[in-house]
Amino acid sequence: MTNAREQVFHRGIAAPLLQPNIDTDAIIPSREIRRVSKEGLGDALFSGWRYRSAESREPEPGFILNQTRYREASILLAGDNFGCGSSREHAVWALKDFGVKVILAPSFGGIFFNNCALNSILAIELEEEAIARLARWVQADPGGNRLEIDLAAQRIRWREGKEMRFDIEPARRSLLLEGLDGIAATLRMEAEITAFEDADRQRRPWVYD
Amino acid sequence: MPATLLEKLWNLHEIANLGGRDSLVHIDRIFLHERTGSIALRGLEQEGRGVRAPRRAFCTMDHIVDTRPGRGDISLVPHGREFIEATRHSARNAGIHLFDIDDPRQGIAHVVAAENGIVLPGMSAVCPDSHTCTLGALGALAWGIGSTEAEHALAASCLRVSRPRSMRVNFLGTAAPGVTAKDMILHLIANFGSRAGRGFAVEFAGPAIRALNMDGRFTICNMAVEMGAFTGMIAPDERAIAYVRDTPFAPPGPLADQAEAHWRDLHSDDGAEFDRELEVDCARIAPSVTWGTNPEQLVDVDGVVPEPEAFDDPQQTFAARQALDYMGLESGTPMRSVRIDAAFIGSCTNNRLEDLRDAANHLRGRKVATWVQALCVPGSSAIKRQAEAEGLDEIFRAAGFEWREAGCSLCFHAGGESFGGRRVISSTNRNFQGRQGPGARTHLASPLTVAASACRGYISTAEES
Numbered sequence: 001m002t003n004a005r006e007q008v009f010h011r012g013i014a015a016p017l018l019q020p021n022i023d024t025d026a027i028i029p030s031r032e033i034r035r036v037s038k039e040g041l042g043d044a045l046f047s048g049w050r051y052r053s054a055e056s057r058e059p060e061p062g063f064i065l066n067q068t069r070y071r072e073a074s075i076l077l078a079g080d081n082f083g084c085g086s087s088r089e090h091a092v093w094a095l096k097d098f099g100v101k102v103i104l105a106p107s108f109g110g111i112f113f114n115n116c117a118l119n120s121i122l123a124i125e126l127e128e129e130a131i132a133r134l135a136r137w138v139q140a141d142p143g144g145n146r147l148e149i150d151l152a153a154q155r156i157r158w159r160e161g162k163e164m165r166f167d168i169e170p171a172r173r174s175l176l177l178e179g180l181d182g183i184a185a186t187l188r189m190e191a192e193i194t195a196f197e198d199a200d201r202q203r204r205p206w207v208y209d
Numbered sequence: 210m211p212a213t214l215l216e217k218l219w220n221l222h223e224i225a226n227l228g229g230r231d232s233l234v235h236i237d238r239i240f241l242h243e244r245t246g247s248i249a250l251r252g253l254e255q256e257g258r259g260v261r262a263p264r265r266a267f268c269t270m271d272h273i274v275d276t277r278p279g280r281g282d283i284s285l286v287p288h289g290r291e292f293i294e295a296t297r298h299s300a301r302n303a304g305i306h307l308f309d310i311d312d313p314r315q316g317i318a319h320v321v322a323a324e325n326g327i328v329l330p331g332m333s334a335v336c337p338d339s340h341t342c343t344l345g346a347l348g349a350l351a352w353g354i355g356s357t358e359a360e361h362a363l364a365a366s367c368l369r370v371s372r373p374r375s376m377r378v379n380f381l382g383t384a385a386p387g388v389t390a391k392d393m394i395l396h397l398i399a400n401f402g403s404r405a406g407r408g409f410a411v412e413f414a415g416p417a418i419r420a421l422n423m424d425g426r427f428t429i430c431n432m433a434v435e436m437g438a439f440t441g442m443i444a445p446d447e448r449a450i451a452y453v454r455d456t457p458f459a460p461p462g463p464l465a466d467q468a469e470a471h472w473r474d475l476h477s478d479d480g481a482e483f484d485r486e487l488e489v490d491c492a493r494i495a496p497s498v499t500w501g502t503n504p505e506q507l508v509d510v511d512g513v514v515p516e517p518e519a520f521d522d523p524q525q526t527f528a529a530r531q532a533l534d535y536m537g538l539e540s541g542t543p544m545r546s547v548r549i550d551a552a553f554i555g556s557c558t559n560n561r562l563e564d565l566r567d568a569a570n571h572l573r574g575r576k577v578a579t580w581v582q583a584l585c586v587p588g589s590s591a592i593k594r595q596a597e598a599e600g601l602d603e604i605f606r607a608a609g610f611e612w613r614e615a616g617c618s619l620c621f622h623a624g625g626e627s628f629g630g631r632r633v634i635s636s637t638n639r640n641f642q643g644r645q646g647p648g649a650r651t652h653l654a655s656p657l658t659v660a661a662s663a664c665r666g667y668i669s670t671a672e673e674s
Contacts (some may be wrong), residue, residue, distance in 0.1 A: 021502075025644050029647075036248050038252075088244075118358065130525075183258065188223065197235070
């Protein structure tokens with residue numbers, strides 16, 4: 001639950017990756033997961049697209065995050081269903097290690113969406129037209145046209161004086177704002193959990209024995 | 210008030226409402242594997258937390274383990290042994306059930322959870338694996354989670370979950386011979402899109418679902434996540450109850466009667482209202498195959514590669530252009546003229562006994578085309594033993610298929626093997642770019658269509674092979 005404070009307000013370079021259905025195999029191929037670790041996965045991010053070959057690590061110049069003006073991107077403007085597919089949390093750990101703080105997409109894969117919040121990445125659902133508008137503005141001058149994401153105010157600020165509101169579930173918002181340890185919070189409800197199980201054991205004993 | 214199956218399952222497991230749609234939900238069973246489970250167990254150890262109910266937690270080896278004959282801890286996955294040893298060590302320390310590589314119960318998590326009666330109708334079950342929804346075919350509330358949530362579930366026997374909305378898909382009519390559960394679910398995804406299920410728990414219902422055997426139902430629920438759903442589920446009927454009866458972890462003796470009475474009430478009541486209902490006419494489904502890099506990019510085996518411009522949605526047109534470029538296909542090409550390099554029967558989608566019987570029936574007396582590498586990887590060690598007892602392995606081998614040990618294998622180059630750069634017809638669930646290896650071109654289809662295509666060396670239905 002580190003870096004949660006950075007999510008309250010973030011200003012950065014946004015990279016458009018607008019094709020729909022970018023899956024977690026594309027975000028980090030299975031073959032790149034080489035250690036029982038959450039660390040150091042940024043190098044493997046999008047490796048199938050980012051490198052000419054996985055072994056040589058020679059950059060593929062056409063890939064957006066290899067272009068000088070997007071290399072420091074910390075915001076992704078994504079297409080529909082971003083992060084669909086495999087549940088591997090390594091996809092989120094790789095994005096985080098690369099420096100991505102915020103992802104804007106019309107929709108996300110469900111498990112990926114949860115994994116983002118649990119790792120202090122702000123995933124925002126925004127209409128396709130709004131993302132396209134932001135992408136056009138960003139592309140004109142990626143270094144200069146930076147986006148500002150204000151989680152507390154639920155606003156995205158872009159062109160001078162322009163802003164758009166975004167929605168976020170209250171529980172997800174407070175998780176990101178406060179950087180809560182969800183497990184610790186749940187463990188404080190042990191009495192309720194035990195009471196539930198005692199009653200449930202009467203109803204469904206085969207679940208417990 | 211008439212209730213949906215989802216409402217009944219939710220009410221059975223809700224410990225507390227946390228405001229809005231969020232609830233604290235009891236988790237009856239947790240399954241882990243050596244890829245994402247190892248890291249969850251290690252995370253718990255590092256935080257100094259224990260597993261709250263270790264006897265309700267299970268772990269298997271499927272994602273990294275080698276599937277070649279004579280396997281041990283060594284895998285072609287880089288540092289694969291580290292994952293296997295770390296998982297074994299952490300699982301033993303935590304005191305959870307471990308189905309190790311040489312355990313007769315080893316196999317793919319969702320396959321062994323079902324065939325051993327570990328997950329039963331009405332249970333809630335999670336696994337850090339997106340295809341956990343497979344177990345919804347038993348009438349369980351089962352869904353995939355990340356590693357952090359797996360830590361949460363292990364530590365607290367519950368999860369904070371946003372309640373999904375309810376959807377029912379009615380499969381009407383009768384599927385033609387040669388049309389399998391795989392064709393049915395692919396057809397649904399293609400018709401309504403790979404995002405149609407987003408935010409929903411999808412109940413699959415209707416006469417064509419009730420007509421399916423359990424293995425077919427697992428195939429249907431397995432791919433609920435490929436339409437973006439939170440999970441899929443099928444109300445347990447006598448067939449489902451018979452399936453779990455007498456399994457190793459099923460309730461014994463008098464408890465069984467009590468459990469079965471409870472399970473018989475797990476169905477959507479007449480008049481229950483769903484947030485969305487869809488219909489599929491099974492008479493319109495033909496043996497199908499994907500042409501692109503998403504399961505929704507589907508066509509009849511008798512059809513042709515579509516024109517990107519034929520889609521109404523510009524995003525779909527864009528995606529189709531990219532997919533055709535990656536797949537090396539041109540619009541208008543008959544699918545039957547697409548030559549394949551490899552054929553794969555395996556994965557949690559389609560490597561159960563009925564799948565293997567279907568494929569073997571076609572392969573009997575036939576040979577795989579000389580240029581095709583063909584593999585069959587059973588879903589569990591138990592399925593492998595049963596298939597061998599029926600002589601299916603001999604049929605596969607005689608046809609030119611490799612006959613493997615159980616595991617996820619080349620569904621995503623688990624085990625470290627790869628179909629890199631080759632064109633594969635595959636009974637798996639994802640045709641994503643690079644899923645089966647760098648540059649690998651995957652065509653999803655039923656085991657029957659895979660077997661037929663392997664023999665002809667070109668994408669084919671069973672009729673023409």
